Each structure stands twice: as structure tokens, then as C-alpha cells.
Amino acid sequence: MPENQLDTGGTLTMEFNCWFQCINGCSGKFGLNEIIYNCPDCGDLLEVTHDLEKLRKRSPQEWKDLFEKRYRKHDWPYGSSIWGKKELVCPVVDNENIVSTYEGGSNVFWAERYGKQLGLDDLWIKQCGMAHTGSFKDLGMTVLVSMVKQMISEGKNIRAVACASTGDTSAALAAYCAVAGIPAIVFLPKDKISFTQLIQPITHGVLTLSLDTDFDGCMDLVKKVCKKNDIYLANSMNSLRIEGQKTISFELIQQFDWEVPDFVIVPGGNLGNVSAIGKGFKMFYDLGIINKLPRLVCAQAQKANPLYRSFKTGFEEFQPMQAQKTLASAIQIGNPVSIKKAIRTLKQFDGIVEEASEAELANAAAKANRTGLFCCPHTGVALAALEKLVKRGEVKKNHRTIVISTANGLKFTDFLSSYHSNQLEGIESEYPFEPVELPADYDQVCDTILKEFDS
Numbered sequence: 483m484p485e486n487q488l489d490t491g492g493t494l495t496m497e498f499n500c501w502f503q504c505i506n507g508c509s510g511k512f513g514l515n516e517i518i519y520n521c522p523d524c525g526d527l528l529e530v531t532h533d534l535e536k537l538r539k540r541s542p543q544e545w546k547d548l549f550e551k552r553y554r555k556h557d558w559p560y561g562s563s564i565w566g567k568k569e570l571v572c573p574v575v576d577n578e579n580i581v582s583t584y585e586g587g588s589n590v591f592w593a594e595r596y597g598k599q600l601g602l603d604d605l606w607i608k609q610c611g612m613a614h615t616g617s618f619k620d621l622g623m624t625v626l627v628s629m630v631k632q633m634i635s636e637g638k639n640i641r642a643v644a645c646a647s648t649g650d651t652s653a654a655l656a657a658y659c660a661v662a663g664i665p666a667i668v669f670l671p672k673d674k675i676s677f678t679q680l681i682q683p684i685t686h687g688v689l690t691l692s693l694d695t696d697f698d699g700c701m702d703l704v705k706k707v708c709k710k711n712d713i714y715l716a717n718s719m720n721s722l723r724i725e726g727q728k729t730i731s732f733e734l735i736q737q738f739d740w741e742v743p744d745f746v747i748v749p750g751g752n753l754g755n756v757s758a759i760g761k762g763f764k765m766f767y768d769l770g771i772i773n774k775l776p777r778l779v780c781a782q783a784q785k786a787n788p789l790y791r792s793f794k795t796g797f798e799e800f801q802p803m804q805a806q807k808t809l810a811s812a813i814q815i816g817n818p819v820s821i822k823k824a825i826r827t828l829k830q831f832d833g834i835v836e837e838a839s840e841a842e843l844a845n846a847a848a849k850a851n852r853t854g855l856f857c858c859p860h861t862g863v864a865l866a867a868l869e870k871l872v873k874r875g876e877v878k879k880n881h882r883t884i885v886i887s888t889a890n891g892l893k894f895t896d897f898l899s900s901y902h903s904n905q906l907e908g909i910e911s912e913y914p915f916e917p918v919e920l921p922a923d924y925d926q927v928c929d930t931i932l933k934e935f936d937s
């Protein structure tokens with residue numbers, strides 16, 4: 483057997499045990515192939531727990547060598563940056579059931595010019611939107627849909643997979659189910675997602691329900707529908723997705739030659755991703771692959787900021803809220819499902835929560851785009867938070883800082899188009915820019931060009 487395929491085959495799979503367990507430490511343990519989302523004792527969320535003792539049988543250096551050998555190579559499925567770390571993510575799925583689009587391995591962009599404008603020397607943008615469906619949601623969905631295929635192959639009764647979404651989860655679920663040939667249903671809040679995000683499930687031929695409610699309303703409905711109808715729930719309360727998303731941290735460490743950054747900033751809505759990123763760093767730490775932890779920053783839109791409000795009370799209190807309309811539509815969530823996980827994570831990582839107003843997020847995205855990025859509004863929220871932390875002196879010139887860009891700006895061109903034509907209500911665009919319409923006339927074209935460069 484080739485050395486880099488140590489996870490395959492029944493006996494070797496058993497070498498790396500993992501199971502679902504309650505986040506509050508209740509005693510039940512459940513197989514990853516069981517259809518269960520909540521603890522039967524207390525009703526709270528489950529998380530995937532790995533047997534670290536078994537994983538520690540390999541030294542940190544052996545893990546690093548294995549990951550390096552597989553990274554972005556052709557040997558399927560290990561070239562996917564998720565499945566290249568299969569033993570730490572989801573060892574119990576058979577390779578023949580893996581549903582992958584070669585996810586992960588996204589670039590870290592050195593924001594040299596944007597960083598200089600803020601006074602930072604070591605600022606990087608992790609481009610998680612450079613993905614099959616244009617957002618980081620692919621990272622979790624490959625794990626979830628692979629486990630569904632595994633369960634179906636074992637004879638489990640699953641008629642379809644469903645999710646509520648602010649647009650990117652549904653796009654990822656639709657694509658991965660289309661790849662696998664598994665029926666899917668998406669629950670979307672009407673008129674609250676981008677045009678591209680709506681077209682994605684449509685073109686994959688997935689039942690698309692456009693509902694007259696917000697995300698939180700869709701979430702309540704999909705939970706009820708799944709419970710009664712042999713439909714598997716794909717929202718991030720299903721912690722299989724967290725396992726895939728935690729590889730963002732694995733990958734960051736690997737991309738920086740196993741060095742740990744000082745700050746990682748991520749926009750948060752349902753708060754699965756900030757929890758996942760923490761989980762990834764913690765796991766590498768527990769395995770001795772890294773020897774310190776970064777500080778984590780979660781950035782929220784001011785219009786949907788329940789975590790920020792809780793942070794302001796020192797996490798003593800938490801109140802769900804009615805999320806208001808925000809340009810950062812993928813994080814327009816007032817009652818985040820992963821709130822407990824997120825708070826626990828932020829406490830562990832000396833965490834900070836920041837918020838951004840609509841004007842702040844829009845102008846931060848536009849400012850960064852002038853330096854060659856192409857940001858979605860959620861990345862704008864994270865950048866606006868960064869700018870505040872720099873002003874406060876928390877993030878300093880030489881701190882290695884990573885901003886997680888969660889989606890591809892191409893999914894949100896409506897936002898940029900309205901911004902540059904100064905048509906966003908209540909927002910003064912600091913970087914407006916519009917095409918110049920001219921007749922195809924040499925003199926007029928030259929005049930226009932010269933005028934632009936004289937000023």
C-alpha cells in the first residue's frame with residue numbers, strides 16, 4: 483500500500499477513531515454515520531471528537547511530511563486540502579464515497595499595498611472564495627455530503643439533504659449533491675440573497691424554496707421538515723461541516739511553513755466558521771504541530787451583531803436579536819446556532835469581537851479593491867474590523883495578520899455596482915468610479931485620458 487494512503491481499509495480506519503459528542507460533555511458517544519444533530523440528554527449541539535491519543539502515535543514531523551506530500555497533488559482524493567488531512571477530519575468515510583471538487587488550497591494574498599495604507603507590513607488575505615462554488619462553504623460541504631453518500635451506501639434511509647441558507651450554503655449543498663447524484667432541497671429567504679447565489683441551486687437542478695421570511699425563519703422550518711421526513715439536515719448545527727472548515731487553519735499553518743500568525747480575522751454570522759477555525763488551530767496545537775495559538779477576531783455587521791453585544795458584556799449575557807437588512811447578507815443572522823461554541827472558542831483564543839457599519843464595510847471593501855482585491859461585503863466587514871483594531875493599536879505593524887475572505891466578490895457584483903455609482907442608500911461612497919461613455923472618436927478619447935492623468 484502506498485505510504486500516503488494509510489487511512490484506507492477497515493483496520494487502519496479504526497486506528498483513528500472519532501465520534502459525535504455533546505459540547506456540554508454529556509456522556510453519549512455517537513458514530514458519524516448516525517443521523518443525529520443534538521444531544522439526546524440536554525438538547526445542545528454535538529461536535530466531532532477525535533481520539534488524540536491515537537493520532538499522537540505519529541509525530542508532529544510525520545504529520546507534516548504526510549500533509550506536504552499530498553498537498554495539491556493528483557492522487558485522488560488527497561490532493562484536496564480537506565482530504566489530504568483525512569485522518570484529522572473524517573477518517574470513517576470510505577474513499578469511494580468521497581464527494582470532492584478538489585477543495586481547499588486557496589491562495590493567501592499578500593496585501594502589500596492595502597497593508598501599507600493601514601501601516602501594516604505582514605497582512606494577508608486568505609482567499610477562501612477561490613472555490614468551486616465561490617465561498618468557504620465547500621470546505622464543510624464535501625465532508626457532509628461524503629458522509630451522506632457513505633450512510634446511503636450502508637443502507638440508511640435518506641431521501642434528500644436540505645439546508646436553510648443565506649446563499650452560500652445552498653450553493654455548496656446544491657453543487658455537491660449534484661456531483662453525487664443525491665436529491666437536495668434549499669430553503670432561501672426571498673430577496674435576501676444575491677442573484678448569483680439564487681442561480682446556483684437552480685442551475686444544479688435542486689428544489690429551491692424561496693420563502694417570505696428571513697434566514698432565522700428558514701432555519702426553523704427546515705429543522706421541522708427534516709425531523710419528520712427522512713431528510714438529512716445540512717446546516718452547520720450538523721458538526722460534520724465544522725470538521726471540513728477547520729482545515730482553513732491547518733492550511734494557513736502549512737502555507738506559512740508551520741508558523742503561527744498573530745491575528746486571524748473572520749466575519750461571523752451563524753458562527754460555525756469562527757468555531758471551526760479555532761478547532762483547527764487547537765487540534766494542531768494538541769498534536770504538537772504548532773506550539774502557540776493566534777488571537778481570533780470575529781467581525782460582525784452592526785445590523786446583525788448579537789455576538790458583538792455579548793462580547794461587550796464580557797460574554798456574561800447573550801440575547802438573540804432580529805437581524806436588520808445588511809449588505810453583508812450572508813451574515814444577516816440574529817440567532818446564531820453556534821453561539822456557545824463561538825464564545826468558548828473566543829475565550830480560548832484571547833478573542834475580540836468587532837462590528838462594522840454599512841458605510842464602514844462598503845468603504846473598506848472598495849479601498850481594498852483599489853489594491854487589487856475583489857472583496858465580497860463580508861470580507862469588507864472583516865477589513866473594517868481590522869482597520870479599527872489597527873487604529874486602537876491592537877494590531878501592530880509587524881503582526882502577521884490574516885483576514886479570512888469568505889466569498890468571491892464575483893458573487894456580489896450588485897453590491898459593487900451600486901457602491902461605485904453611489905446608489906447605496908445612506909452611504910457616502912468614498913471610492914466612486916463609473917465607466918466613461920464616449921463616441922468612438924479619437925480626439926474625445928485622448929482629451930478624456932489626458933484630463934484623467936493631469937489631475
Ligand SMILES: *Cc1c(COP(=O)(O)O)cnc(C)c1O
Pocket residue numbers: 617618619650651718749750751752753754755756812813858860888889
Ligand atoms: C456563511 C458565510 C459567512 C458566515 O459564516 P458563519 O459560519 O455562519 O459564521 C461569512 N461570509 C460568507 C460569505 C458566508 O457565506
Ligand SMILES: [Zn+2]
Pocket residue numbers: 504505506507508521522523524525526
Ligand atoms: Zn448534552
